[in-house]
Amino acid sequence: MPREIAKSYSHQDVEGPWYARWEEAAHFAPAGSGEPPFSMVIPPPNVTGSLHMGHALNNTLQDVLCRFRRMDGHDVLWVPGTDHAGIATQNVVERQLAAEGLDRADLGRQAFIEKVWSWREETGGTILRQLRALGVSCDWSRERFTMDEGLSRAVREAFVRLWEEGLLYRAERLINWCPRCKTALADIEVVHEEVDGHLWHVRYPLVEGGELVVATTRPETMLGDTGVAVHPDDRRHAGSIGRRARLPIAGREIPVLGDAFVDPEFGTGAVKITPGHDFNDFEIGLRNGLEVINILDDDAAVRAEAFAAADGKVPAWAGRYRGQDRLAARERVVEELTEGGLLAEVQPYRHAVGKCYRCQTVIEPYLTPQWFVKVQPLADPAMEAVRDGRTRIIPETWKNSYFAWMENIKDWCVSRQIWWGHQIPAWYCAGCNESLDPDGGRVASGCVPVVGRTAPERCETCGGRRFVQDPDVLDTWFSSALWPFSTLGWPDKTADLDTFYPTSALVTGFDILFFWVARMMMMGLRFMDRVPFRDVYIHALVRDQEGQKMSKSKGNVIDPLIMVNRYGADPFRFTLVAMTAMGRDVKLAEDRIAGYQHFVNKLWNAARFVLMNLDDEVLRERRRPGEEPAGEDPDLADRWILSRLKATIERAREAIAAYRFNDFAHHLYQFTWHEFCDWYIEMSKLRLNGGAGSRAAQRTLHTVLRNILLLLHPLMPFVTEELWGAVTARDAASPRRDDIMVQHYPASDDFPADRDAEEKVEFLSGIIRAVRNLRTEMNVPPSRKVRVVLFDTEERLSLVRAYEGLVCALARTEPLEYLSGGGRPQKVATAIVDTTEVYVPLDGAVDLEEESGRLHRALDKLETEMGRVRKKLANENFTAKARPEVVEREREKAQEMEEKIDALNRSLERIRELQAQ
RNA sequence: GGUCGCAUAGCUCAGUCGGCUAGAGCGCUUGCCUCACAUGCAAGAGGCCGCAGGUUCGAGUCCUGCUGCGACCACCA
Numbered sequence: 002m003p004r005e006i007a008k009s010y011s012h013q014d015v016e017g018p019w020y021a022r023w024e025e026a027a028h029f030a031p032a033g034s035g036e037p038p039f040s041m042v043i044p045p046p047n048v049t050g051s052l053h054m055g056h057a058l059n060n061t062l063q064d065v066l067c068r069f070r071r072m073d074g075h076d077v078l079w080v081p082g083t084d085h086a087g088i089a090t091q092n093v094v095e096r097q098l099a100a101e102g103l104d105r106a107d108l109g110r111q112a113f114i115e116k117v118w119s120w121r122e123e124t125g126g127t128i129l130r131q132l133r134a135l136g137v138s139c140d141w142s143r144e145r146f147t148m149d150e151g152l153s154r155a156v157r158e159a160f161v162r163l164w165e166e167g168l169l170y171r172a173e174r175l176i177n178w179c180p181r182c183k184t185a186l187a188d189i190e191v192v193h194e195e196v197d198g199h200l201w202h203v204r205y206p207l208v209e210g211g212e213l214v215v216a217t218t219r220p221e222t223m224l225g226d227t228g229v230a231v232h233p234d235d236r237r238h239a240g241s242i243g244r245r246a247r248l249p250i251a252g253r254e255i256p257v258l259g260d261a262f263v264d265p266e267f268g269t270g271a272v273k274i275t276p277g278h279d280f281n282d283f284e285i286g287l288r289n290g291l292e293v294i295n296i297l298d299d300d301a302a303v304r305a306e307a308f309a310a311a312d313g314k315v316p317a318w319a320g321r322y323r324g325q326d327r328l329a330a331r332e333r334v335v336e337e338l339t340e341g342g343l344l345a346e347v348q349p350y351r352h353a354v355g356k357c358y359r360c361q362t363v364i365e366p367y368l369t370p371q372w373f374v375k376v377q378p379l380a381d382p383a384m385e386a387v388r389d390g391r392t393r394i395i396p397e398t399w400k401n402s403y404f405a406w407m408e409n410i411k412d413w414c415v416s417r418q419i420w421w422g423h424q425i426p427a428w429y430c431a432g433c434n435e436s437l438d439p440d441g442g443r444v445a446s447g448c449v450p451v452v453g454r455t456a457p458e459r460c461e462t463c464g465g466r467r468f469v470q471d472p473d474v475l476d477t478w479f480s481s482a483l484w485p486f487s488t489l490g491w492p493d494k495t496a497d498l499d500t501f502y503p504t505s506a507l508v509t510g511f512d513i514l515f516f517w518v519a520r521m522m523m524m525g526l527r528f529m530d531r532v533p534f535r536d537v538y539i540h541a542l543v544r545d546q547e548g549q550k551m552s553k554s555k556g557n558v559i560d561p562l563i564m565v566n567r568y569g570a571d572p573f574r575f576t577l578v579a580m581t582a583m584g585r586d587v588k589l590a591e592d593r594i595a596g597y598q599h600f601v602n603k604l605w606n607a608a609r610f611v612l613m614n615l616d617d618e619v620l621r622e623r624r625r626p627g628e629e630p631a632g633e634d635p636d637l638a639d640r641w642i643l644s645r646l647k648a649t650i651e652r653a654r655e656a657i658a659a660y661r662f663n664d665f666a667h668h669l670y671q672f673t674w675h676e677f678c679d680w681y682i683e684m685s686k687l688r689l690n691g692g693a694g695s696r697a698a699q700r701t702l703h704t705v706l707r708n709i710l711l712l713l714h715p716l717m718p719f720v721t722e723e724l725w726g727a728v729t730a731r732d733a734a735s736p737r738r739d740d741i742m743v744q745h746y747p748a749s750d751d752f753p754a755d756r757d758a759e760e761k762v763e764f765l766s767g768i769i770r771a772v773r774n775l776r777t778e779m780n781v782p783p784s785r786k787v788r789v790v791l792f793d794t795e796e797r798l799s800l801v802r803a804y805e806g807l808v809c810a811l812a813r814t815e816p817l818e819y820l821s822g823g824g825r826p827q828k829v830a831t832a833i834v835d836t837t838e839v840y841v842p843l844d845g846a847v848d849l850e851e852e853s854g855r856l857h858r859a860l861d862k863l864e865t866e867m868g869r870v871r872k873k874l875a876n877e878n879f880t881a882k883a884r885p886e887v888v889e890r891e892r893e894k895a896q897e898m899e900e901k902i903d904a905l906n907r908s909l910e911r912i913r914e915l916q917a918q
Numbered sequence: 919g920g921u922c923g924c925a926u927a928g929c930u931c932a933g934u935c936g937g938c939u940a941g942a943g944c945g946c947u948u949g950c951c952u953c954a955c956a957u958g959c960a961a962g963a964g965g966c967c968g969c970a971g972g973u974u975c976g977a978g979u980c981c982u983g984c985u986g987c988g989a990c991c992a993c994c995a
Binding site: 008009193200215216217218219230262263264267268269271272273274279280281282283284352353355366398399401402405406409511514515542579580582586588589590592593595596597598599600601602603605606607608609610611612613614659661663664667670671678679682686770773774776777778780782783784813862863865866869872873876877878879880881882883884887888890891893894898 | 920921922923929930931932934935936937938939942943944945948949950952953954955957958959960961962974975976988989990991992993994995
């Protein structure tokens with residue numbers, strides 16, 4: 002009995018219910034089947050985040066891998082979760098407070114943290130809910146958060162072990178300070194940007210007469226100058242070294258010294274040295290024993306007290322700057338210098354400044370005590386693991402960046418002066434450290450920390466029992482670095498760790514290769530002794546169609562949720578995957594998604610066609626792959642499509658195994674639309690409706706459709722599941738075992754290769770195409786059948802004869818007429834397929850001139866090519882050196898062309914004869 | 919400043935070990951409401967493979983230089 006499904010697919014009605022059903026059936030959780038494991042951890046999005054294109058691409062690719070592996074018999078675990086995103090989250094909640102006219106100090110640390118937690122309870126899960134709309138098959142029962150109890154324990158454990166192993170230290174160093182976030186940042190969290198600024202040339206008078214002119218981009222820092230440096234070999238300044246200069250405005254005397262760091266070619270060859278506010282100057286200061294003056298406070302406002310003399314008195318000039326922001330101070334300094342005639346020159350100057358990656362505020366080098374991880378001992382094994390292939394980076398080109406970064410790595414500043422995060426598990430004894438602020442203010446550099454998994458009870462030195470915990474929290478990326486094993490239960494020895502570590506693959510964007518991937522490598526190797534993942538697949542950025550980064554300010558953002566809503570998750574996913582070529586950015590335009598929605602429609606209608614023509618018994622048959630079609634006279638079309646199916650499975654599997662996502666999508670698209678729909682379905686129509694071989698056709702339609710659904714499922718989970726339901730007779734006892742997402746992925750061994758059928762269909766379709774082509778050229782209305790005469794040897798023609806019905810139907814012709822041997826038709830051969838001449842005799846006269854011209858052009862083209870191939874084959878170098886299959890191919894080609902040329906010549910001869918008449 | 923990519927049809931891109939007549943999708947032109955689908959069917963037009971050299975029997979593919987674009991890294995005041 003024929004059945005109907007809706008005329009078109011409506012994703013709105015289907016996606017939600019299927020997702021709920023999968024979750025309810027626990028399809029997302031590993032089955033514990035003992036099959037080989039396949040595991041991934043999600044790159045945890047920030048709790049503050051909402052789904053953007055980058056997440057959509059990232060998670061779609063992961064889901065494709067997971068669904069494929071799950072169907073291919075692996076025990077799949079995909080761990081989801083979110084990152085507490087220290088600074089970002091704190092910013093969000095602080096903005097909320099600001100709207101109420103409060104800041105975090107008003108609440109105090111404890112209350113503020115509670116506020117963040119409750120914020121997270123309310124809105125923090127948004128992004129994970131949004132991810133579900135994509136159809137991702139994470140195991141939600143294992144959802145983790147970098148601040149949850151287990152992961153926090155892992156963080157403390159890791160911190161303590163690093164400390165015990167001497168890989169962690171606390172020291173006062175110049176660090177990158179963000180005056181807006183009021184915290185230290187790691188080097189990698191500073192983004193350098195070119196800005197237009199000025200180069201101010203300032204006169205520093207020498208005490209014994211003369212002057213040195215120094216160039217600077219940040220004149221306000223001169224208040225903290227404690228020296229001037231020139232290159233020791235610079236003859237212009239040779240006499241200055243060892244003398245003293247008088248610092249303008251401050252009036253302080255500072256030494257002039259020689260240091261090889263100074264580039265004599267740049268500026269005036271003299272550099273002001275501000276060890277408190279410049280990384281290079283800090284080093285020079287260390288080498289030369291210069292004093293370090295910190296002229297700024299946490300807000301980067303001038304701290305007049307920094308200039309206090311020994312008696313505590315602050316000079317009058319310092320008062321003029323007190324509390325001024327560094328930029329205001331800069332203007333003031335320039336003003337005073339100008340007034341004093343001390344500004345020799347001002348040049349416009351374009352240079353790079355460091356900015357906070359979170360808030361874009363210009364970074365200030367700042368001297369504070371911080372915690373650092375010694376990275377070199379961690380980086381070496383991390384490089385080795387990639388070098389020897391324990392971890393593969395795909396595409397390989399990223400390996401270079403990875404090594405370059407690892408080789409130049411500096412110690413990692415892991416402490417942050419914010420409140421939201423893992424508070425550092427270090428305590429200071431109030432008895433031993435007198436300067437300690439019991440309210441948890443900043444801890445002076447001299448204080449001695451006690452590091453431990455829990456708060457110490459009694460001081461081993463003084464026996465005191467009062468401790469203050471270090472107020473700093475850890476860099477967010479510290480906990481992220483542990484993610485692949487902390488989410489599996491570390492530091493406990495868990496079954497999950499045993500089974501699923503190392504994870505199989507990591508899919509991520511290149512933007513966090515250093516932030517995250519590199520650090521996971523270091524920590525994974527350190528604590529687990531094994532790499533955290535076998536493969537790292539690095540995908541590109543999603544850009545708009547002009548190749549611009551998507552950003553709110555540019556207004557070119559495409560919202561994934563709107564796309565899912567408008568077109569459905571399936572076309573959206575398919576688009577992303579189809580556009581993910583190795584090492585290329587994804588340029589996305591909405592009409593792409595609309596285009597692939599057509600593909601979903603096509604698939605839907607193909608299924609509709611199959612169902613309309615399927616007998617109940619056929620639908621209910623539980624055929625095993627390879628058993629079909631059942632014995633009865635296997636039809637050429639059936640043999641052909643099954644052979645093509647086999648080839649498609651092979652190619653698709655190769656593509657996905659190599660992370661060639663675009664190839665994967667395209668092979669399946671091509672097969673579904675252009676082989677199955679365009680050709681097989683059309684061919685099948687002859688036999689359906691009770692025709693001979695109807696059953697076999699039905700079985701093949703059913704089989705191929707089901708396999709197409711299986712093949713496409715990782716890409717388009719919803720529509721395939723919906724259709725699978727329609728073409729599958731479910732086992733009433735356990736219907737969920739029949740869901741497509743837990744079926745076996747097609748294997749190419751399930752289907753026979755049939756070279757013979759492929760060649761024949763290729764030939765027949767060539768003839769059909771030729772006739773169609775001629776019809777169009779001669780303006781034959783589609784409704785009208787044409788006469789077709791074929792001329793070739795009897796042997797070749799018999800092939801067409803056997804499948805005449807097919808040709809007649811698909812090319813809309815009268816019964817074919819065959820000619821071989823002597824009796825050539827009195828008409829012009831207008832097309833040649835292989836060696837077969839195809840004639841379409843028409844009532845109206847054929848324009849012989851035009852035909853002759855057409856054939857001559859075809860002949861020219863062929864002969865040129867023929868000449869090329871002949872030359873090639875005559876070339877001993879070629880026949881000797883080229884691979885045998887290449888040579889063989891050329892030989893076959895030559896022969897085919899020769900026959901074709903013969904046929905063309907015969908046609909031209911015929912034209913000449915006709916013209917002569 | 920250093921490093922790495924990219925340049926192929928109007929647009930977005932494939933092109934695997936150097937060897938089929940350089941492909942696809944979208945767009946475009948023409949004709950069709952053919953009983954799964956007009957979200958469709960059929961046919962077609964459209965290419966100095968960035969430029970200049972080199973290697974090779976043979977180069978879109980490998981090498982060198984140039985031009986243009988992009989990304990990453992970087993403490994030159």
